[in-house]
Amino acid sequence: MRVALAADQAGRLAAALRRxxxxxxxxxxxxxxxxxxxxxxxxxxxxxxxGTFARFVVDLLQAAKDAVRFFDRTEHRYTRYNYIGEWHSHPSFAVQPSGPDVATMRDLVRDSQFVGTFAVLMIVRLDAETLTAGAWVFDPQGGERAITLEVELEHQ
Structure with a gap:
């Protein structure tokens, strides 16, 4: 599996991490x-x-609203545009999923309400001005593995 992060989204992510x-x-x-x-x-x-220095907790209400906005904007064309997964930062730790991160993703994909075939977890940090990122895929059958993550660069 390959996941690319669009250049404009990489820029947005870096700005959010700085803030x-x-x-x-x-x-x-x-x-x-x-x-x-x-x-x-x-x-x-x-x-x-x-979150805090060492923890991030998803606001489920905001997540649901954000999802509705995305699906409305893409006219509910789920076979082409869809939810890919979750991301969070580890500004003070390695760009690796923690035990709670893995447990959360396992719970997400095994939930009876989950209708996808996978969910990606992307963990990021900003080192000086360099975005460091890793990604892992989780599926409802228990498959978990690191995947290729390509961060697109702005063309100048």
């Missing part, structure tokens, strides 16, 4: 399926309420 400083922040990943197992994140939401 958050040492607080963990996060949101959702939405985007477009380009080909089988090939996705591009075209919209990254940023939750308005930050």
């Amino acid at each position: 958050a400083g040492d607080k963990e922040i996060g949101g959702q990943l939405f985007g477009e399926q380009l080909a089988p197992s090939d996705f591009r994140v075209t919209e990254l939401t940023v939750q308005s309420r930050p």
Whole structure:
């Protein structure tokens, strides 16, 4: 599986990370399926309420509103535009999922209300002005693995 983060979204993410400083922040990943197992994140939401130095908790109400806005904007064309997953920052820790991160993603994809075939977890941090990121995919059957994440660069 390949996931690309659109350049404008990478810029938006870096700006949000700068504003958050040492607080963990996060949101959702939405985007477009380009080909089988090939996705591009075209919209990254940023939750308005930050976490703490060592923890980020999803605001489910904001997440639901953000999802509705995305699906309305893409005219509910779910086979092309859909939810890709979640993201959050580790400004003070390695760009690796923690035990609670893995447990949260497992719970998400195994929930009876989850209708997707997978969910991606992207963990990011800003080192000076360099965006460091990693991504993992989780599926309802228990599959979990690191995946290729490409961060697109702005063309100047």
